[in-house]
Amino acid sequence: MESHAPWQVGSKAILSVTGLGDLLGRLWAGGRQVVGPVVRDGAICLGPVRTIADLPKGLTDEHGPGTYRLKPRGDEALFGFTVGQHAFKRSILLPEVALVQLRRKGRDVEVEPATPKTQPLALLGVRACDAAALGIQDKVLCGGPYADSDYEARRADVLVIAVQCTNAASTCFCASMGTGPHLSNGFDLALTELLSPTHRFLVEVGSPAGATLANQLELTPVSEGDLSDAKTAEQAALTQMGRHLETAGLREKLQQNPDDSHWENVANRCLSCANCTMVCPTCFCTTMEDRTDLTGDIATRIRRYDSCFSEAFAYVHGGSVRPTVRARYRQWLTHKLSTWVDQFGSLGCVGCGRCITFCPVGIDITAEAKAVGAPARTG
Amino acid sequence: MSHRPKIAVWKQSSCDGCQLSLLDCEDELLAVLGAVDLAYFPEATSTEKKGPYDVSLVEGSITMPHDVERIKKIRAESKVLVTIGACATSGGIQALRNFRNHAEMMAIVYARPDYIQSLATSTPIADHVPVDYELRGCPISKEQLLEVLTALVNGRSPRLPRHPVCLECKIKGHVCVMVAHQTPCLGPVTHAGCGALCPGYSRGCYGCFGPSDDPKTSPLAKRFLAQGVPAEQVGRLFLTFNANAPPFKAEGLLHGGVESKSAPPTNGGK
Ligand code: SF4
Ligand code: SF4
Ligand code: SF4
Ligand code: SF4
Numbered sequence: 015m016e017s018h019a020p021w022q023v024g025s026k027a028i029l030s031v032t033g034l035g036d037l038l039g040r041l042w043a044g045g046r047q048v049v050g051p052v053v054r055d056g057a058i059c060l061g062p063v064r065t066i067a068d069l070p071k072g073l074t075d076e077h078g079p080g081t082y083r084l085k086p087r088g089d090e091a092l093f094g095f096t097v098g099q100h101a102f103k104r105s106i107l108l109p110e111v112a113l114v115q116l117r118r119k120g121r122d123v124e125v126e127p128a129t130p131k132t133q134p135l136a137l138l139g140v141r142a143c144d145a146a147a148l149g150i151q152d153k154v155l156c157g158g159p160y161a162d163s164d165y166e167a168r169r170a171d172v173l174v175i176a177v178q179c180t181n182a183a184s185t186c187f188c189a190s191m192g193t194g195p196h197l198s199n200g201f202d203l204a205l206t207e208l209l210s211p212t213h214r215f216l217v218e219v220g221s222p223a224g225a226t227l228a229n230q231l232e233l234t235p236v237s238e239g240d241l242s243d244a245k246t247a248e249q250a251a252l253t254q255m256g257r258h259l260e261t262a263g264l265r266e267k268l269q270q271n272p273d274d275s276h277w278e279n280v281a282n283r284c285l286s287c288a289n290c291t292m293v294c295p296t297c298f299c300t301t302m303e304d305r306t307d308l309t310g311d312i313a314t315r316i317r318r319y320d321s322c323f324s325e326a327f328a329y330v331h332g333g334s335v336r337p338t339v340r341a342r343y344r345q346w347l348t349h350k351l352s353t354w355v356d357q358f359g360s361l362g363c364v365g366c367g368r369c370i371t372f373c374p375v376g377i378d379i380t381a382e383a384k385a386v387g388a389p390a391r392t393g
Numbered sequence: 394m395s396h397r398p399k400i401a402v403w404k405q406s407s408c409d410g411c412q413l414s415l416l417d418c419e420d421e422l423l424a425v426l427g428a429v430d431l432a433y434f435p436e437a438t439s440t441e442k443k444g445p446y447d448v449s450l451v452e453g454s455i456t457m458p459h460d461v462e463r464i465k466k467i468r469a470e471s472k473v474l475v476t477i478g479a480c481a482t483s484g485g486i487q488a489l490r491n492f493r494n495h496a497e498m499m500a501i502v503y504a505r506p507d508y509i510q511s512l513a514t515s516t517p518i519a520d521h522v523p524v525d526y527e528l529r530g531c532p533i534s535k536e537q538l539l540e541v542l543t544a545l546v547n548g549r550s551p552r553l554p555r556h557p558v559c560l561e562c563k564i565k566g567h568v569c570v571m572v573a574h575q576t577p578c579l580g581p582v583t584h585a586g587c588g589a590l591c592p593g594y595s596r597g598c599y600g601c602f603g604p605s606d607d608p609k610t611s612p613l614a615k616r617f618l619a620q621g622v623p624a625e626q627v628g629r630l631f632l633t634f635n636a637n638a639p640p641f642k643a644e645g646l647l648h649g650g651v652e653s654k655s656a657p658p659t660n661g662g663k
Contacts, residue, residue, distance in 0.1 A: 055568040055595055080616070082573045099573075100566060109564040285609045287581035288556065292563030303552055308421070308428045308539070310547040319564055324556040325606045339609065374559075374571040374581055375616045 020229050021219050027233035028240055029205070029215040034092075035066045037175075037231055041136045046173065049105050050138030051098065056084055058098040060105070063138055066092060077183035077256075077367060079376030093139055093207050096183040097366050101295035102137050102144050103151060106168045110318040113164060113302075118311040130164055134171040140201065141179055142194030143186075143366040147295030148174070149200055153358055154298055164317070173223060176201035180247040184256030185367030187380055191261065193364040195251040203227060206244040216244045257367065259380045261351075265361075268352040271387035272344065280382050281340035283375055288321035290369035290377070291346065296362050299327065322346050343382075351383055398447035398545055401433035403467055405453030405460050406487060406515065410532040411478035412436055412452050417535055425539070428546050444470030448545055454480040454515045456487060461521055468522040475541055476518045479531035479634040483603050486531070488515040488637035492651040515637065526551060529584050531601040531634040537586050555606035557581050558598050562589035570597050577617045577630060582608035582640070603635040610644035624648045 021027060029037070041048050042064060050063040053070045063069060075095040076083045087094050115126040140148070155165040179195040188194030197204055202224035206216040216236060219225050291297040301320035306313045320327050322345050328336040336342045354362030363379070370378045402412050416437060418425055432442035449471035455461055468474055479485050490498060495513040499506035518524055528537050537553065544551035558580035562569070570576040570592050578597035580589065584605045591598045604610075610631065617627045631645030645651075 055573070057568040057573045059566070059568065080572055081575070082569075099569060104566065109566070283612050285557070285581040285613055286607060287559040287609075289559050289563060289569070289581075292560065305540075305552070306543055306547050306549070308424045308543050308546060319560070321556075321560065324554075324560065326554065326556065339607070372569055372572050374569070374578070375612055 020225065021233065022225050023219055023221060025219045025225070025228065026236045026241075027217050027219075027228065028236055029217045029231060029233055031066065031092075031213050031215075033232050034205075034215060037227070038063060038065060038138075040227070040230060041173070044134075046134045046136045048136045048138050049102070050175075051093070051095070053084070057082060058084065058095055060098070060100040060102065069093070070095060074181065075183065077185040077371040079185070079370050079378050080373055081376070082371050089209055090213055091207060091209055093177045093205070094181060096179065096181065096186060097141055097143065097368060099293055099368070099372055101293060101366075101368065102140060102148065103295050103298075105135055105137065106148075106172065107151060107155065107162075107165055107298060107300075108168070108317075110316060111164055112314050113317050114315045116313040130167045132168050132171070134173075135168075136173040136175055138175045138177075140174050140176040141366075142176075142197035143188045143191075143364040144295060145174060145176055145197055145200040146188075146191075146193035146364040147366070150296045150358070150360065150362065150364065151298055153360075173203075173227070174201045174220075176204040176220075178204055178206040178244070178248055179251040180207060182251040182254040182256065183367060183371075185370040186255050186365065187257040187259050187367060188365035189252060189255050190257075190259040190380075191361060191363060191365035195255065196248055206247060208240065208243045208247060210243075214240075216240055257365075257370075257378075257380045259363075259365065259383060261361065264383065265352045265355050267387045268348045268383070272348075274386050276382070276385045276388070277340045277344045279385070280343050280377065281338065284339050284343050284377055285375060286323045286325075286339045286342055287374060288323040289372050289374060290379075291321040291323060292319060293368040293372045294350075294363075295366060295368070296350075296364060297321070301327070322349070347379065347382060347386070350379070397428065397430050399430045399432045399442070399445075400542075401444070401446040401449045401467075401471070402431075402436070403433075403449060403451045403453075404436075405451065405464065405481070405518070406456040407453030407478065407480040407485065409436065409452070411481075411528075411530075412450070414477075414533050414535050414538055415450075418539060421539055425542060429542065446471050448473045448475060448542075451476050451481050451518055452478055454484045454487060454517060455512070455521055456515045457511055459510070460512075464518055464521050473525045473545060474518075474522070475526045475528060476524050477528045477533050477538070479529065479601060479603060480515075481518050482527045482529055482638075483517050483635040484515040484637035486634050486636070489632065489651070490515060491637055492632075492646070517637070526553065528553070529586055529602040534586050534588070536588070554585050556585050557605045557608075558583045558585050558587065558589050558592075558602070561585050561587070562592045565589050565593060567592045568595070570595055571616075575620055577620075577622055577627075579613070579630060581613055582610050599633055600631065600641065601634045603638045604640040608640045610640050614644055614648060 048063045051058050052061040069092040074087045117124040155162045201220040204218040219228050300317045303316045328334045350362040491514045541551045571578045576597040579600035580598040583600045584602040628645045628648030631641040
């Protein structure tokens with residue numbers, strides 16, 4: 015490695031499979047928790063990855079509306095799948111977290127802000143859509159009017175070890191959203207897994223922190239052959255991409271059709287179960303719950319995930335402002351694909367397809383968005 | 394609520410499982426006993442203080458003529474009445490009798506049915522007297538019981554969200570058994586509170602917490618049918634612990650969840 019270091023931002027090099035194991039070891043040894051893909055209960059979830067043996071070797075995932083299956087690939091690939099039920103937001107915007115604790119001390123109240131004792135994180139296997147989603151949540155929750163200090167504290171020291179997609183699911187549509195499948199920024203290191211003639215990774219350095227890490231690893235220079243193998247591998251993701259969403263004019267179309275009959279059509283199929291918002295990597299809605307102990311001496315404020323699909327979420331004095339599923343689904347879709355632009359300057363959907371796969375009844379955001387205000391049957 | 398509320402625990406037709414949740418609060422039991430005055434709780438103590446009570450926890454459903462009189466008396470001497478468990482809140486598993494011919498069943502089960510005084514239906518407490526709070530589940534969750542007691546001791550309203558189990562399931566990060574295993578799951582239409590216990594063990598939710606705030610049973614039943622679950626089995630999924638809860642009852646009967654050829658009785662058991 016001496017002969018090629020120092021690697022810099024923009025450098026490309028080759029990392030062996032054992033080199034990846036070495037990278038994991040170094041991250042843990044440096045006090046980082048590495049969170050990445052692991053198999054649990056017949057699905058690829060996110061969890062601690064200590065060694066390469068923890069990764070879903072030789073497995074792929076088949077997605078459809080409301081269905082998900084793991085299948086053997088017949089090779090040794092470590093990242094040969096797409097995105098699972100868990101989004102990386104679970105490690106930063108925690109599903110449930112204590113924000114502050116009040117303790118009664120005689121006649122005083124002691125305030126204990128539950129400043130997160132955060133362990134530095136490394137997110138492993140972040141896809142292009144996931145990286146874009148992290149960027150969207152940062153925009154909403156760091157600085158600005160909706161800044162969340164717990165999120166900011168947890169986000170402060172996160173390494174992103176991305177993986178370029180070399181296959182795509184039938185539910186993926188990142189190409190339509192302009193977020194993927196190729197990832198060109200928002201990572202510290204990006205790996206492209208190459209399976210032949212030898213199993214290896216093309217590594218791209220994306221940040222100074224990534225360069226520091228790269229300079230500790232046994233990397234070898236890239237050849238023309240490696241680059242063309244990577245290009246072919248990435249091309250497969252684009253070819254396999256199963257869904258498309260027309261975004262031209264979408265923002266206007268949705269805002270102009272609040273009374274379209276298609277909203278009622280979806281409402282007849284939707285369970286209002288909130289699964290789509292829970293798995294969506296950009297959805298950020300939460301609620302506050304205050305808990306007390308029996309003596310009333312300790313009160314804790316908890317922030318937990320909530321959803322525009324829960325009736326209580328839109329409850330204001332006197333009732334819910336979105337009492338029907340029609341109103342709740344319309345709120346969700348219109349926010350994601352339209353008013354998010356007005357509010358945050360981009361669409362709120364990155365095209366990961368999670369909401370399609372993990373909707374128990376298989377409601378497809380791309381199909382619903384297309385059907386609303388469709389010229390053939392406006393009304 | 395007073396500083397140390399006087400509490401009574403009552404039982405109608407039920408299995409005792411829910412009231413035992415109170416004794417199951419091992420770690421918190423001493424704190425609970427310190428915070429409340431357990432005035433009447435035959436399962437746990439022989440001391441028996443007379444009413445009125447600040448809080449009555451009522452387990453069980455109304456299945457016998459004298460239950461009706463008794464629950465009215467309990468209501469009259471309780472400031473706050475909390476029903477606990479599927480029996481008290483919906484009629485329980487014993488409400489399956491509501492769909493059968495009562496006289497025929499009595500004749501099958503008892504040698505001398507004329508000795509038995511039993512109503513044709515099993516109904517929830519709220520069908521007979523006003524109820525302040527409901528704790529769902531078969532059995533109830535210990536955490537929710539503690540939450541209600543804590544709230545009443547501290548004079549605030551208890552936090553009992555009515556959204557579907559799915560939200561809790563996703564917060565826990567369980568793999569969705571519907572999507573990943575094609576296991577029928579009632580989570581999308583079931584009231585939260587258990588912390589998504591069954592999906593956490595890779596099983597579908599059986600709906601023991603009863604219907605959520607706005608249960609969309611019809612599209613869920615359609616999904617079960619589409620994935621190959623036989624209609625009768627879809628019906629049975631809805632007709633278990635909360636068979637008498639109106640949304641589950643309607644969906645269950647629609648798919649023929651009961652074998653009985655006799656017409657269900659029309660009287661409400663009141
Ligand atoms: S709306 Fe659906 S496809 Fe878009 S980012 Fe969220 S989960 Fe992914
Ligand atoms: S679209 Fe699907 S996942 Fe979302 S609330 Fe409706 S049924 Fe649930
Ligand atoms: S396993 Fe059941 S409760 Fe959990 S998300 Fe899936 S449908 Fe909902
Ligand atoms: S998952 Fe469903 S059946 Fe299981 S405990 Fe919870 S409410 Fe009851």
